[in-house]
Each structure stands twice: as C-alpha cells, then as structure tokens.
Amino acid sequence: MTTSVPLRAGGREWLGLVALVIPALLASMDLSVLFMAAPRISAELAPSAGQYLWIMDIYGFVMAGLLVTMGSLGDRVGRRRLLLVGAAAFGAASLLAAFATTPVLLIAARALLGIGGATLAPSTLSLIRGMFADDNQRRTAIGIWTAAFTGGIAIGPIVGGLLLERFWWGSVFVINVPVMLLLLVVGPFLLRESKDPNPGRFDPLSSVLSLAAVLPVIYAVKHFAEKGANPLSPATLLVGLAVCALFVRRQRRSEHPMIDVRLFSTSSFSAAIGANTAITFASAGMGLLAVTFMQTVLGLSPFDAALWMLPTIVGSVIGVALASALAPRTRPAVLVATGLALAAGGFLLVSAMRVDAPVWWLIASYGLLTLGVGMTSTLATSLVLTTAPPERAGSASAISETSTEFGGALGIAVLGSISAATYRAEMDTAVPAGLDDELAHTATDTVGGALAVAGQVPAEAAGVLLDRAFAAFTEGFTVTAVIGAAILLLGALVSAVALRRVPAAGPPSGSH
Structure with missing residues (x-):
C-alpha cells in the first residue's frame, strides 16, 4: 500500500505567492499609511475633528466588517475572480482618494478602498492555501503572508513619510495603482482558480x-x-x-454561518482573539498620535519622522523572535500577559511626554510598545488556530484577520476621539484674543487646524496660538496614553486567567 505524497510547489507557485503577498501588504498598509499625511490633509482640506477621524479609520472599519463576507463570497464565485475584481476596485478607489478635494469625498473614497481591501486579504490567503499542498511549504507561505499582512500597519507610516518628502499627500494612494495593475496582468497566468465545492448558501x-x-x-x-x-x-x-x-x-x-460564534465558547480562543484585538488597538491608535506629535509639536518633516520610526520595527521583530524562542517551553498565559504588560509600559512612558521632550524618548517608549505587540500578536495568532477544533480552522482564521483590522480601526477611533476631545477642551479657553469666530473654531478643532490658522495671522499671535495648541495636543496625547495603558493591563490580567490551563507548545516535531 502506497501513501500519496503532496506535490511540492514549484516556481510558478512561489511567483504567485509574491503576486499575492504584495496586495495583502498594501491592504494592511492603507490602515496606517495616512498617519504621516494627516497634518497636510488637515491643513489642505480643513476637515472637522469628526471628519478627520473618519478619514483615518473608515477604511479599517469597512474592511473589518466585510472580510468574512468577502471570504464567503470568494468561496462561491471563485477566489481568483474575486481577487481580480477587488484589485480593479482598489486601484480605482486609490485614484479617487489621491485626488479628493473635500473631506467628504476622501471619506467616501476611503470607504470604497475598504471594500476593495476586504476582497484582497481573504482571497490572497485562500489562494495560498490551495497553491501549497505540502505542509511545510504551506506553513512557510502562510508565515510570509501573515508577516506582510500584520506588518503593513507598522510599515505604512514609514512609506508615507518617504513619499511625502517629495510628493503631495495623495501620493500615498497612488502607489497602490501600479501594483494593482500588475496583479491584474499576471494574476490570470500565475494563479489557479479555486472554489469551495460545497460552500452552502450565501447569506x-x-x-x-x-x-x-x-x-x-x-x-x-x-x-x-x-x-x-x-x-x-x-x-x-x-x-x-x-x-x-x-x-x-x-x-x-x-x-452555514459566516462566523462560527460557537468558537467563542472556548475561553482560550476568546482570550487569544481579545489579546490580538487589544494589541492592534494599541499600536494603531498610538501610531496615529505619535506621528502627528512628531510632525506638529516636535516639528519634524515627514521624512525625518519616518526615519525615527524605523527602530520601532526592530522592537516588533525582537518581540516576534522572543515569542518564537520562548513558546516551546513557556505557557502562553505568561507570554501573552507579558507582551500586553510591556506594551502597557510603553504607553505609561508616553504619558510622561512633554512639549519639549526629546524625540528619542517617544521612540524608546513606542519601541517598548511594539516589542509587546510583536510578542502578543505572534502568540495570539498561533493560539487562535491551536485552540480551535481542526475542522473550524478556516472560520478561526477569518475571525483572527477580522480582529486585527477591527482592533486597528477601533484604536484609531477611540484613542483618536479621546485625544481630540481633550484637545478641544484645553483649547476652548486658550485661543488668543483677536481671532474671528471661523479661525478660532478651526484652531480649536484640530492641531492641524491650528497650524493652518497660524499661517494666516501675525507672527506674535501665531506664536502664542501654537504654544497653546501644542500644549493642548500633548495633554490629549498623554491622557490617551494612560487610558491605553489601563486597557492593556486589564487585557494582560484577563489573558493570564483565561489561558492558565493552555500548556506550552512543546519542542518542534522531530527535535530531541
């Protein structure tokens, strides 16, 4: 009796992986790529505080809300077909966003981008699973995809800063277009169509x-x-x-549910999803405020801010390496709780920021946060699959992807809203005399608005306005950091309790 051996992937499949990983990276990057462009958008489009936050996070919410839907749709109409339709939609929405002339138009374009992004992520992952029949090759391919999809949130601000050094703010969207065009050209040749043979009824x-x-x-x-x-x-x-x-x-x-909510009856699964959501909540919410602080209060250019952000990626890499090295012999409860506690420590260090603080203090604080992010996200993603029954692995993966995008968008919304509310409360009594009602309203709404108003008033009034605006934004930044730290410390406590019975992963198979 012979045992069939899965066919190993060849050059076509690995080239196809490249074609799939890059759009997944862009879909994730678009959650954060606008961070560096935020001050310029505030100055040029003059959005209200509410519009500003919708611009930043409507993409993530639409994408998170449709990820499972699009994955289910791809099972029925064909994953490659849906991917190519999504690529065309993503490219068109990117052009619309790049040349938006009003806040409302930019919000609408970002929502359309979210729809396109929701087709890219699940389609790419599903196609990868079908392309690699060999278990080891599949694990490698999915690992590469996961690194790109989760790493895009951290890479986004850096790419945005490099582009803004030479181009206008819309360039952060234009870079999507050639990649989507390339996918439309090579996709039909490199990717085989796949469907679920028994998908059930679409709901x-x-x-x-x-x-x-x-x-x-x-x-x-x-x-x-x-x-x-x-x-x-x-x-x-x-x-x-x-x-x-x-x-x-x-x-x-x-x-045939779109999300198998019965998975949440397992406390360890729920804790893993909760930890994943909390950590992306923290990193995305703090990322927006940190890069805004660097460009407004500290006065760095987008390029310089991007360079300063590079060490934070090192923190994430160290966190991933620590989690991978310690996981075989250390219980997940210890590692997940430690990762969340380290990220909370980063928030607490940020809460000590002042207007005249050196930039290295912010980067060191944010680097500690990303170290915790690397530890927690690596373990949480693994736990989602290992704590779910094998026959529900697909549904568990979909929930994990959704929690990542939803957590990031929620962090921008909640932490951004808290910061904005604090800024306005501080500025309501701090606007210099002599500004008309329209300029005063603009200056008190966002720190970007204050920068725009400062360019329209005499130098002495501008100096007073900016001093007060920077102090108000810093107050909002530090208040938000304290709240973020409290949320993560609570998450650490819950994770330690919920995961206490989950054993360590043990040494890799085949080791002695």
Missing part, C-alpha cells in the same frame, strides 16, 4: 448585519467625542448593539 443578510453592527457603534463614539453628551450618541450605540445581537443570533441558528 446576504448576515453580510449587511455585520457592517450595520459596527458603524453605528463607532459613529456614537465619534459623535460623543465631537459634540459631547447628547441623546444621539447613546441612541446610536444602542442601535449598533441591537444589530450586533441580531447578527450573533442569526449565526447561531444558521446551518
């Missing part, structure tokens, strides 16, 4: 409910940050939570 209502559960909740957070306490915020929040309950109920009753 469009679940797709609508998944997005309708996310956006009202986020709108409530942003509206509260911008307008303060009023009946609309709690009402919108309750609508979002009610839709979320309907979505969960439908998934429980469905024969």
